[in-house]
Amino acid sequence: xxxxxxxxxxxxxxxxxxxxxxxxxxxxxxxxxxxxxxxxxxxxxxxxxxxxxxxxxxxxxxxxxxxxxxxxxxxxxxx
Amino acid sequence: xxxxxxxxxxxxxxxxxxxxxxxxxxxxxxxxxxxxxxxxxxxxxxxxxxxxxxxxxxxxxxxxxxxxxxxxxxxxxxxxxxxxxxxxxxxxxxxxxxxxxxxxxxxxxxxxxxxxxxxxxxxxxxxxxxxxxxxxxxxxxxxxxxxxxxxxxxxxxxxxxxxxxxxxxxxxxxxxxxxxxxxxxxxxxxxxxxxxxxxxxxxxxxxxxxxxxxxxxxxxxxxxxxxxxxxxxxxxxxxxxxxxxxxxxxxxxxxxx
Numbered sequence: 001x002x003x004x005x006x007x008x009x010x011x012x013x014x015x016x017x018x019x020x021x022x023x024x025x026x027x028x029x030x031x032x033x034x035x036x037x038x039x040x041x042x043x044x045x046x047x048x049x050x051x052x053x054x055x056x057x058x059x060x061x062x063x064x065x066x067x068x069x070x071x072x073x074x075x076x077x078x079x
Numbered sequence: 080x081x082x083x084x085x086x087x088x089x090x091x092x093x094x095x096x097x098x099x100x101x102x103x104x105x106x107x108x109x110x111x112x113x114x115x116x117x118x119x120x121x122x123x124x125x126x127x128x129x130x131x132x133x134x135x136x137x138x139x140x141x142x143x144x145x146x147x148x149x150x151x152x153x154x155x156x157x158x159x160x161x162x163x164x165x166x167x168x169x170x171x172x173x174x175x176x177x178x179x180x181x182x183x184x185x186x187x188x189x190x191x192x193x194x195x196x197x198x199x200x201x202x203x204x205x206x207x208x209x210x211x212x213x214x215x216x217x218x219x220x221x222x223x224x225x226x227x228x229x230x231x232x233x234x235x236x237x238x239x240x241x242x243x244x245x246x247x248x249x250x251x252x253x254x255x256x257x258x259x260x261x262x263x264x265x266x267x268x269x270x271x272x273x274x275x276x277x278x279x280x281x282x283x284x285x286x287x288x289x290x291x292x293x294x295x296x297x298x299x300x301x302x303x304x305x306x307x308x309x310x311x312x313x314x315x316x317x318x319x320x321x322x323x324x325x326x327x328x329x330x331x332x333x334x335x336x
Contacts, residue, residue, distance in 0.1 A: 055318060056319075059323060063259045066266030069264060070266055
């Protein structure tokens with residue numbers, strides 16, 4: 001019985017720990033956007049052609065955060 | 080103070096219940112042919128696309144009407160993106176990319192209507208789109224380039240000692256592509272809708288607790304702000320899905336670069 005209770009508790013602790021990954025992804029997305037802005041302000045004429053690269057970078061950084069969100073969801077509802 | 084003790088019972092909410100699939104007519108098991116809320120909203124997205132692009136541009140006016148100019152704007156936007164990212168060879172595959180973009184965009188936007196359902200919030204739907212792109216691009220790469228397509232994994236510029244290690248890493252990252260491609264879209268949409276539902280559950284707290292005087296206005300404002308963000312996310316995720324499709328297509332067309 002205690003094992004079941006510990007497993008139920010650990011599920012939520014694990015989901016909470018997985019949420020740290022979302023914060024880490026937020027740092028990554030912020031780094032991408034901030035560096036893009038820093039570069040764009042130095043050379044505004046080149047910024048327009050690089051927005052596609054910006055979004056690709058954002059998407060890659062964000063995907064890993066979404067993975068951690070998925071792990072949290074799996075722990076909460078699937079395990 | 081006494082009312083706060085009861086507030087726990089009143090706050091029972093299920094933010095993920097909005098993603099439940101149920102048959103449109105009656106109850107019972109869901110077969111592959113059963114019309115469900117997913118098929119309904121997917122069909123509505125397709126109908127909206129047809130309405131915009133077939134009926135909206137029927138006039139073919141030189142000076143476009145409002146509806147026609149929206150259609151032309153979307154067409155030109157994606158056409159330029161395909162041309163920029165994949166080059167002139169990629170324009171051949173523009174119809175497929177444009178179809179994928181429109182389907183995701185309209186599913187996302189229709190899902191923002193309160194009480195509606197978002198097909199793209201389900202990994203099953205986005206996985207079909209993601210794996211469709213993956214398989215199409217892989218087959219295309221081998222058909223067009225033959226064995227040269229494997230040069231994508233065998234870096235000519237890297238030192239010889241590192242090449243096998245890089246090849247393994249590249250191979251893994253290549254096969255993770257469809258997974259991340261589809262989960263990114265579904266995860267973003269699902270997370271956004273769940274957040275809105277969580278704040279929506281806090282909104283009626285004024286009815287059950289004195290602390291609600293503070294919580295309710297804050298959460299109503301938060302829903303408004305997050306809804307605006309979600310409109311942006313709905314477009315950006317469709318854009319990101321499409322541009323990554325273009326990037327993968329470029330790898331298939333020119334594996335050397």
